[in-house]
Amino acid sequence: MRNTVINTIHEAARKNKNIIFLTADLGFSVIEDFQNELPEQVFNVGISEQNMVGVAAGLALQGKKVFIYSIMPFVTMRCLEQIRVDICYQNLDVTVVGVGAGFAYGTLGATHHSIEDIAVMRVLPNMKIISPADPLEAEKLIEYIIKNKGPFFIRLNRGGEENLSSKNKEISFGKGRILREGKEVSILSTGSITEIALEAAQLLKNDKIDVEVISFHTLKPLDVDLIENLISNRKIIITLEEHSYIGGLGSAVSEVIAESDKKCSFKRIGINDEYPKLIGRQDYLRGVSGLSTSNVVGIIKEIYEKEN
Amino acid sequence: MNKKELKIKTSEIRRQVLEMIYKSKSSHIGSCFSIIDILTVLYFQVMNIKPSKPNFEDRDIFVLSKGHAAAALYSTLALRGFFPISNLEGFCENGSKIAGHVIKDCLSGVEATAGSLGHGLSMTAGMALANRYNNRKFYCILGDGECNEGSVWEAAMFCSQFKLKNIILIVDVNKQQGLGKTDNIINMNEMAKKWESFGWDVKEVDGHDLNALDTQLTSFSQKKGEKPSVLIANTVKGKGVSFMEDKIKWHYKSPNEEEYKMAISELEKI
Numbered sequence: 001m002r003n004t005v006i007n008t009i010h011e012a013a014r015k016n017k018n019i020i021f022l023t024a025d026l027g028f029s030v031i032e033d034f035q036n037e038l039p040e041q042v043f044n045v046g047i048s049e050q051n052m053v054g055v056a057a058g059l060a061l062q063g064k065k066v067f068i069y070s071i072m073p074f075v076t077m078r079c080l081e082q083i084r085v086d087i088c089y090q091n092l093d094v095t096v097v098g099v100g101a102g103f104a105y106g107t108l109g110a111t112h113h114s115i116e117d118i119a120v121m122r123v124l125p126n127m128k129i130i131s132p133a134d135p136l137e138a139e140k141l142i143e144y145i146i147k148n149k150g151p152f153f154i155r156l157n158r159g160g161e162e163n164l165s166s167k168n169k170e171i172s173f174g175k176g177r178i179l180r181e182g183k184e185v186s187i188l189s190t191g192s193i194t195e196i197a198l199e200a201a202q203l204l205k206n207d208k209i210d211v212e213v214i215s216f217h218t219l220k221p222l223d224v225d226l227i228e229n230l231i232s233n234r235k236i237i238i239t240l241e242e243h244s245y246i247g248g249l250g251s252a253v254s255e256v257i258a259e260s261d262k263k264c265s266f267k268r269i270g271i272n273d274e275y276p277k278l279i280g281r282q283d284y285l286r287g288v289s290g291l292s293t294s295n296v297v298g299i300i301k302e303i304y305e306k307e308n
Numbered sequence: 309m310n311k312k313e314l315k316i317k318t319s320e321i322r323r324q325v326l327e328m329i330y331k332s333k334s335s336h337i338g339s340c341f342s343i344i345d346i347l348t349v350l351y352f353q354v355m356n357i358k359p360s361k362p363n364f365e366d367r368d369i370f371v372l373s374k375g376h377a378a379a380a381l382y383s384t385l386a387l388r389g390f391f392p393i394s395n396l397e398g399f400c401e402n403g404s405k406i407a408g409h410v411i412k413d414c415l416s417g418v419e420a421t422a423g424s425l426g427h428g429l430s431m432t433a434g435m436a437l438a439n440r441y442n443n444r445k446f447y448c449i450l451g452d453g454e455c456n457e458g459s460v461w462e463a464a465m466f467c468s469q470f471k472l473k474n475i476i477l478i479v480d481v482n483k484q485q486g487l488g489k490t491d492n493i494i495n496m497n498e499m500a501k502k503w504e505s506f507g508w509d510v511k512e513v514d515g516h517d518l519n520a521l522d523t524q525l526t527s528f529s530q531k532k533g534e535k536p537s538v539l540i541a542n543t544v545k546g547k548g549v550s551f552m553e554d555k556i557k558w559h560y561k562s563p564n565e566e567e568y569k570m571a572i573s574e575l576e577k578i
Binding site: 020043045046048050051053054055056058059060061062063064081083085086088089166 | 410412419420421423424426427428429430431433434435436437438458459462463465466469470509532
């Protein structure tokens with residue numbers, strides 16, 4: 001999904017000279033064509049994320065539409081206060097493009113993991129957050145970003161993801177996308193971990209549990225109407241995210257449930273409030289953190305049995 | 309404007325700042341007073357601006373990175389004719405849009421938000437980058453204490469690497485910061501050499517000498533070459549009111565009635 005996003009921005013930049021792309025010295029083998037073709041619109045600002053955000057704000061103050069790019073922790077948390085003051089407080093048209101959601105850079109250690117970014121970005125006024133599950137969502141939503149004013153944060157995995165549904169290609173900003181229909185249990189998922197939600201739903205069919213999977217590709221604004229509707233019409237709501245269980249999708253959904261007049265069973269599945277002691281590839285770290293298909297199936301079965 | 313008129317302007321701006329800070333019982337009068345001579349020269353002599361058309365496209369832009377000196381910028385804009393002085397009513401009061409740190413567009417002519425230190429030069433750099441093929445100039449004032457922030461030096465490297473010759477930076481070296489003398493906290497001496505080694509054209513000036521400020525800033529605005537420019541302005545915190553000069557307490561304290569009257573009478577003598 002990273003290449004899809006960069007290529008879509010590149011294409012738009014050909015037609016719109018006001019589109020500017022900044023990188024803090026990352027994007028090897030991904031941004032070179034873009035930079036070589038449009039050297040007046042693509043700048044490597046060096047390893048200096050705080051300055052990159054300020055420069056982006058200055059460009060946006062002069063009418064440019066700016067994208068800033070780096071690995072997730074560096075482009076969100078390293079320069080958080082610049083994002084807060086320069087971008088969000090001034091409400092400027094800047095999009096933060098982060099790669100490496102969750103454990104995408106698993107073997108590089110927790111410096112490169114990103115399990116806190118949604119929590120941190122979600123609390124910033126004016127910020128809109130997009131977390132695509134597959135390249136199709138990434139493409140449609142970056143097109144939305146290109147046509148609309150920021151600030152935006154788009155949270156990307158690393159690359160090589162497959163499209164998750166050939167059926168539902170309807171993707172609109174701010175609306176949950178139903179990837180699999182079901183009537184009893186809803187899994188609300190965000191990002192590339194959504195593939196695990198779909199696998200779990202398929203396995204639970206063998207146990208005669210009817211599971212729906214919805215991609216929450218937009219985390220802010222949250223599709224509150226859809227969640228309200230699910231509280232009334234489902235027995236169980238599960239959230240799944242490759243992020244700390246604190247402050248992300250699970251927290252956002254639980255806020256809606258807690259304030260609703262209606263009730264349903266609810267469980268957050270996310271990463272525990274700790275840095276992993278071991279390293280490993282993304283699928284390995286997902287597994288040891290409880291984000292495996294079998295663990296998701298187990299949790300849902302247990303709640304389902306209690307409810308019935 | 310001749311130098312006598314300019315000098316009178318600096319006194320009017322200082323009195324306006326004093327009025328605002330006294331009335332609202334707010335802080336940072338010392339930080340305001342150290343940059344008023346610089347602001348006066350910029351807004352009355354050097355910058356290409358039109359108070360009646362504050363957003364005209366080819367205007368020069370000023371960013372106050374040491375945003376706590378907001379009252380100095382607001383007062384300068386008012387006296388330059390961007391808006392009536394009465395618009396400054398409500399400074400730092402309940403329900404007002406005019407805060408103790410600069411907020412973009414809270415008043416006509418305020419181009420960028422600042423308050424957290426170390427942000428302004430990067431924003432100025434972004435604006436300058438967007439305009440590197442025209443004649444517009446981008447001015448910014450940093451404090452010397454503010455130069456403790458690492459982001460200032462990220463921006464300094466960026467400006468010289470990207471040959472942003474349209475940037476004219478002024479560092480207000482008033483030698484005081486939050487808890488005392490800069491020399492005793494994080495020593496920023498050799499300030500000029502620091503900027504020189506970061507690839508900037510550097511000049512040093514008495515930041516209260518209106519002639520020298522005018523000459524140097526005008527020369528920067530007309531110079532050729534590829535480097536960004538920085539003026540190291542040696543200033544006195546609290547300049548203009550004898551009992552406030554070089555005293556850290558005037559970073560925080562608001563004058564009481566007696567101090568207010570003493571200050572006014574000193575400033576009226578100019």
